[in-house]
Amino acid sequence: MSTISIAQFHKVFFEESLEGLDAMEAALLALDEGGDAELVHSIFRAAHSIKGGAATFGFPDMASFTHEAESLLDQVRDGRRAIDKPIVELMLRTVDCLRGMFDRAQAGQPLADAGSESLKQQLAAAVGREIPAAVTKAAAKPAASSGWIIQFRPHAGMLAGGNDPLRLLRELAALGQLVVEAQLDRVPALDALDPSECHLGWRLELTGAVSRDAIAAVFEWVEDECDLSIEPLVAVAPPPAPAVEAIAAPAGAGAAAGTARSAASSNDAGSVRVGIDKIDSLIDLVGELVITQAMLDQFREEFDLSRLSMLQDGLAQLARHTRTLQESVMGIRMLPIGSVFNRFPRLVRDLSQKLGKQVKLEMIGEHTELDKTVLEKIGDPLVHLVRNAIDHGLEMPDKRRAAGKSEVGTLRLEAFHRGGSIVVEIVDDGAGLNRDAIIAKALQKGLITSGEGISDEDVGDLIFQPGFSTAAVTTDLSGRGVGMDVVRRNVVDLGGNVAIKSRAGAGTTFTITLPLTLAIIDGLSAAVGDECYIVPLVSIVESIQLPADAVRSVTGGGELFRFRGEYLPIVRLHQQFGCATARQNIQDGLVIVVEADGNQVGLFVDELIGQQQAVVKSLEANYRRVDGISGATILADGSVALIVDIAGLIRLQGRRKAA
Amino acid sequence: MGGKSKGDAGTSGGARVGMPADFRIADVMDMHRQLRDALNVSPVVLDGTTVDRVDTAALQLLVAFQRDAQKRGHQVSWAGASAPLYDAASQLGLAQTLALPAKQSA
Numbered sequence: 072m073s074t075i076s077i078a079q080f081h082k083v084f085f086e087e088s089l090e091g092l093d094a095m096e097a098a099l100l101a102l103d104e105g106g107d108a109e110l111v112h113s114i115f116r117a118a119h120s121i122k123g124g125a126a127t128f129g130f131p132d133m134a135s136f137t138h139e140a141e142s143l144l145d146q147v148r149d150g151r152r153a154i155d156k157p158i159v160e161l162m163l164r165t166v167d168c169l170r171g172m173f174d175r176a177q178a179g180q181p182l183a184d185a186g187s188e189s190l191k192q193q194l195a196a197a198v199g200r201e202i203p204a205a206v207t208k209a210a211a212k213p214a215a216s217s218g219w220i221i222q223f224r225p226h227a228g229m230l231a232g233g234n235d236p237l238r239l240l241r242e243l244a245a246l247g248q249l250v251v252e253a254q255l256d257r258v259p260a261l262d263a264l265d266p267s268e269c270h271l272g273w274r275l276e277l278t279g280a281v282s283r284d285a286i287a288a289v290f291e292w293v294e295d296e297c298d299l300s301i302e303p304l305v306a307v308a309p310p311p312a313p314a315v316e317a318i319a320a321p322a323g324a325g326a327a328a329g330t331a332r333s334a335a336s337s338n339d340a341g342s343v344r345v346g347i348d349k350i351d352s353l354i355d356l357v358g359e360l361v362i363t364q365a366m367l368d369q370f371r372e373e374f375d376l377s378r379l380s381m382l383q384d385g386l387a388q389l390a391r392h393t394r395t396l397q398e399s400v401m402g403i404r405m406l407p408i409g410s411v412f413n414r415f416p417r418l419v420r421d422l423s424q425k426l427g428k429q430v431k432l433e434m435i436g437e438h439t440e441l442d443k444t445v446l447e448k449i450g451d452p453l454v455h456l457v458r459n460a461i462d463h464g465l466e467m468p469d470k471r472r473a474a475g476k477s478e479v480g481t482l483r484l485e486a487f488h489r490g491g492s493i494v495v496e497i498v499d500d501g502a503g504l505n506r507d508a509i510i511a512k513a514l515q516k517g518l519i520t521s522g523e524g525i526s527d528e529d530v531g532d533l534i535f536q537p538g539f540s541t542a543a544v545t546t547d548l549s550g551r552g553v554g555m556d557v558v559r560r561n562v563v564d565l566g567g568n569v570a571i572k573s574r575a576g577a578g579t580t581f582t583i584t585l586p587l588t589l590a591i592i593d594g595l596s597a598a599v600g601d602e603c604y605i606v607p608l609v610s611i612v613e614s615i616q617l618p619a620d621a622v623r624s625v626t627g628g629g630e631l632f633r634f635r636g637e638y639l640p641i642v643r644l645h646q647q648f649g650c651a652t653a654r655q656n657i658q659d660g661l662v663i664v665v666e667a668d669g670n671q672v673g674l675f676v677d678e679l680i681g682q683q684q685a686v687v688k689s690l691e692a693n694y695r696r697v698d699g700i701s702g703a704t705i706l707a708d709g710s711v712a713l714i715v716d717i718a719g720l721i722r723l724q725g726r727r728k729a730a
Numbered sequence: 731m732g733g734k735s736k737g738d739a740g741t742s743g744g745a746r747v748g749m750p751a752d753f754r755i756a757d758v759m760d761m762h763r764q765l766r767d768a769l770n771v772s773p774v775v776l777d778g779t780t781v782d783r784v785d786t787a788a789l790q791l792l793v794a795f796q797r798d799a800q801k802r803g804h805q806v807s808w809a810g811a812s813a814p815l816y817d818a819a820s821q822l823g824l825a826q827t828l829a830l831p832a833k834q835s836a
Contacts, residue, residue, distance in 0.1 A: 230755055236786045240821050251823030261766055261794045266758035271790055273823065 082342075084124045085173055091117035092173075093413060096166050100416045103159050111154065114162070115144045121169065132183040133172050139194035140165045146198065161197060163417065164190060218247070218278035218304035219286060224254070227268040229296040236269070242289045247279025276304060343443055345403050353403075356396045363388045401590065402440070408486045408495070409437030411450045415457055415484060422461045429468055429479040430461055436486035441493050444589050445565050449495070452558040452569075456497045456581050457482065459555075464501035464579050474576060476500065489584070492567070497581040504573040506530050531571035535559045536669075563667070566592060566609055594685045594704075596712060597663065597676040600650035603712040604676070605685050605704060610717040612664040612671060614679060619658045632673060634664055642724055643675040644715070647699060653677055667718035670725075674715070685714060699723055746809070748777040753815075755787035765795040772804035778830075779810035784818045789828070796828055 095117040098110045118141045125133035140162065146152040168190050172182045221243070225236055243249050254272035258264070277286065286301050367385045370378065412434050423430040441449070465471075465480035472478055483498040510522040513533045519525065537556040555569075562569050567585035586592065586609075594605035595614075615634075622632050622641065630641040641662065645653030654660045654677045662673040685704035690697060690713070701716035745768045750757055768774045776792075799806045808831045811819075819825040 230785075230787045237789075237818055237822055244821065251821065253823035253827065255793060255797070255827065258790060258794050258797070261762075261769060261791075261798045264762070264791065264794050266762045266787055266791045267755055269786065269790065271786065271793075271822070 081128060081176075084128050085177060086342075086344075088121045088124060089170070089173060091121055092166050092169055096163065096417055097413065099159050099162050099166070100420060102154055103156070103420070108148075111144070111148050115141065115148050118144055130172075130176060130182055132181070132187070133169070133176070136165075136172070136183070136187055136191050136194075137169065139191050139198065142198045143194055158197070161190075161193065165194065217280060218276060219281060219283070220302050220304050221275040221277060221286065222272075222300040222302075223275060223290075223297060224272035224299075225269045225293070225297040227265075227270065229293060230269045231267050232296060234293050234296060236271070236273070239289055239293065240273070240275070243275060243277055243286065246281045246285055246289075247277050250276040250278075252276075278304065343404060343406070349399065349402055353396070353399050356392060356399055359392050360389070360396065363392060401442075401587075404443045404590075405440035405587075406443050406446050407438045408441050408446065408449075408493070409434075411446055411453060412437050412484055412486075414450070414454070418454065418457060419461065419482065422458065426461065427467065428461060428465055430465060431479050431481050433481060433483040434485075435483065439486040439488065439493060441486075441585065442587065442589055445493075445585055448561060448565055449583070449585065452561045452583070453484075453495065453497070455555075455558050456583075457484070460497055460499040460501065460579065460581075464499040464503075466502050470502075474502075493585045493587060495583040495585065497583075498578065499580075500578040503575040503577055503579055504531060504534070504571075506575065509533050527573065531573055534571070535569070563609075565589070566607065568609060589687070591684050591686050592714070593682065594714065595663070595682055596680040596706075597644075597661075597674075598678050598680055599644045599648070599676050600653035602648070602650050603680065603706060603710070604644060604648075605683075605712050605714040606663055606665060606674065607714065607717065608682065610665040610667055612666050614661055614663045615673075616660075617657050617662050619656065622657050632662065634671070634673065637671070639664065639671050639673050640724055641673045641675050642720060645675075645677075647720070647723075648713070665717045667721050670721050672721055672724060674720075685712070687714065743771060744773045744775065745771045746775045746777060749781050749788075749815075751780050751782040753778075753781050753788040754783055754785040758787050758791055761788070762791055765791065769795065769798055769802065769804070772799075772802075774799060774804060774806045775809050776806060777809040778815045779812055781812045781815040784815050786822060789819055789822055789824050792828055793824055 095114050098114045098117075102110050102114075118137055122134050122137035122141055125131075125137060143152075143158070143161070147154050147158065152158070168187050171184075172187060175182050175184075223236070223239075225234075229236070240249070240251065252274045254274060257272065258270045264270070283301055290297070290299055363385060367382070367389065370382055370385075374382070415434065416432060419430050419432045422428075460482055461480075465482065466474070468478040471480065481498075481500045483496070485496045485498070487494055506527070509530050510519070510525065510533075513519045513536070514522060516536075518533060518536050535555045535558075559569050562583055562585070565585055566589065567583060570582045570584075571579065572582070573579040592605075593608040595608055595611060597604050597606060613634075617632055622630050623638075624630055630643075631638040632641060633639075641657075644650070645655075657675065660675055660677045661679060662675050663679075664671055664673050687702045688704060690700055690703050693703070697713075699716055699720040700713045701719065702714045703711050704714060706712050747761075747764055747768050749761065753761065796806060806829070808829070811830045816825065816830055819828055819830055
């Protein structure tokens, strides 16, 4: 017999379900702003698919949890219950909880936890609570949601002892509504059966306002003759009231789920869903390439100069197709930034409710495409900036009114192309940076020595310093000491940068500039002896030629030069990487001032060759890891150039200094 | 006790098994024997129309028979089931397993 492992379908199930959850969330948020019945249907369908999938793929906890949510949605769908804020809130938390379950499922951990169990009870309570109102007959029996599960397995001798389970079950049935499920698994074959012995067992569900004692009393006389367990059908913890109250604290939970999610996605190799149109265009291009190749092939057989122009045409075609093919292949890794933006409506809603602020979220350019790796890593910094904007940027409604602005603050997320980069802007129309507070804080932290004559630009830059937070009160939203410096570092790690513009009273704009892809970088190629090194353009501050006397030697063998009022160390690339033929005198070569993590150094090279795009090849995969080198690329003449890892080089420099 | 069971082997290779009016633990041995015999033939018609009193032991016996007969691929049908038989089987969650006919008014 061949066995098909159902586990191979898990990944698809997870992906589809997470998409379903996204759709559910979007529809719920739309409902929150007054939607139509079709939204309810789409939410129901998503929940239903997840329930079905969970049951099929062996996640009973998830299936039973979703079942409760589905029951509630069913009531809404049938018009038995109006969709209101508490229900939307409850369903949104259900979405969060399911996401958590999927994370745990992917990590192979148990799905249910205290949070999911309590939410399940609340869903059940929400479903149950409404039943008495809708069905008048049930209203006569109070607390329909409470009940007991009784496992009852008589010992073999119970019948002979004169106690009949039939009588016990009748007594139970008199207490409330009894659902009986007989367990026949231990009944022996007729031939082997001693009819005076009992081999049956029962699982009983007793619903109604029944006390445990009342049930125990029924079994009082047979306690010694049977195995018995009595457990609450609905855990007693939350009484049916808390649907509204329990909703108060979802923001934190949502955030926690968010971090868990990104953690799970980072340790997974990942896959990309590619639109069929992209694949089709790739196939077309490959077809073109084959034709071009066939055309060029002719010249191998016979070639005379009269056909030179044909050859040139063919080569030009080949170049064009290759370039387009490269772009298309890159395009496969490109995903719309909308998939990151999607989380913000929910975030903004939760935050603004929690803070009592009114926020209108505008999102523009969701279709702008970004490299998948960049996309995955930009999510957290964006969340941080959006939180900051709502927490610190936008003012409370009364303050806004006093300042003559609309009570509703506007937060705009916009993504667009600019040159070879993607720009994401987070714009708020709040109070702007508090210049005085920032300067005071920076003085206190010793980041600056004097507040005099500091430009707005420099003030903006201060908030990116490690450990900087001006929030008067540390809220649990932002201002936990992990701040803008982390945002900047994350963005820089992606080869991008963050800029801030602020006008007092008019708002703040954060501009994140990101490379289109991590696979190609813009670099400056520099010659060092016979070698060529690529310095990433984003790290370069300036290139200068230094006179010999501008460089001071310091004890320990280091060299410093003065640059804009500061002394920067010089890193001689030829020493660093051992190029013997390089120029030795400072005045013969060039110093490229580069920056990473807020530190600047001067790289000494022979000369600059020019700016170029470099396709990054992994050095680790093809050779081994080298400190100070982030990768390699192949130059037009076929030789290999190494790409300098500026941050790594500066770390190396620091270590040498410390040693 | 009082009720006498009538079990006549059918001439057409089948059997009809009637149940006593008092079908309880004290009288199940006789029924056990009859049902064991009935396991060897098909089809079997069970007659529970006259059952007045019934208990868990009796129903367990019927469950075991019904299950074993099915395993052998034999046909078992009901000539009828009295209200007490039906009620007791339902109460124990066994009515479906026994494939009892719909409740008859006594």
